[in-house]
Amino acid sequence: MTTSSQSNEKSYFDVHTTGLGFLKRIREVTPGGRKRDAFLACAISALTGTGDKPTYRYLDVRVSGSKAQELVRSYIADVEAGRPVLIQFRVSDTFSDVFVRTSGDKAGMPDATLKGRLLKAAALDLSVLQQMVQHRLDTRGLGYINRIARSQRDPSLRHCSLAMLNGSVDEPVYRYVNVDATDPAVVALLDQYSDDVQAKRKVLVSFRLEDLEASFFTRTKGENAGEHSPVMKSTLSYIGTIKVDGQEVYRDPSKIGHSEILPENAEVAPEVAGNDVPPQVDPPVDQSGEQPAVDSVPTAEASEPLAESAA
Structure with a gap:
């Protein structure tokens, strides 16, 4: 392997999720532990589905990109006042996390949300939504x-x-x-x-x-x-x-x-260390060939940000 190829090679894998959504719940988070630094976090109600009747996927993200941090902080007052802020975003390290609801009719019940790191964001005019035929997440x-x-x-x-x-x-x-x-x-x-x-x-x-x-x-x-x-x-x-x-x-x-x-690192990381395939979870797909019953984020909660935007 040449020096130039070594300098271009990446040593990590990325999973990137992109789309449009409304900015919500901007806050500074102070983790427990003396050596853990505070960080900026926010939520995104991502649009998916048809332009006239979209549904929403809720993402709770840590704001990592420096320019994304500047943009998110600039809209704190708007979000707190309930004004709609539409953004185009790129989130990395996307994963699902389970939490227990602490309020409402479903208090004490488990639920799940998408999490990740917000790398890039750009504010868009709400008029963009009028031109959308299909929202893609x-x-x-x-x-x-x-x-x-x-x-x-x-x-x-x-x-x-x-x-x-x-x-x-x-x-x-x-x-x-x-x-x-x-x-x-x-x-x-x-x-x-x-x-x-x-x-x-x-x-x-x-x-x-x-x-x-x-x-x-x-x-x-x-x-x-x-x-x-x-x-x-x-x-x-x-x-x-x-x-x-x-x-x-x-x-x-x-x-x-x-x-x-292709992802940015598709060509430079053809193999993963070790000889085993990744372990299977319990069980993502059952032996009958049909999806098992899996609880998902309720559409009522996912649709709530749009109601706020329209208010």
């Missing part, structure tokens, strides 16, 4: 396909578990997401490499997800039975590349040379 990155199941109700649908790679290449963190695939091209690729997944070979893909959603499931066996564990749900809308045990076996022929279809 996109998530891109690299991950392992570790389970594929055919739907018993819809022959054209596939369920699978995707272990998204995040953090250091040497010691990655896996973010698990249950995904549905309906696009014929994606379904065909999953079917083509399902035997490799079944044989527990390392099937690494660059992917695009749509409409990421926080969820949780209750463990039913083992020493952690009864615990609520976070997971995410989404739609697998695109596969750009596939590697099986480190060897590239597929690349979208129509996008060769278009680097924007």
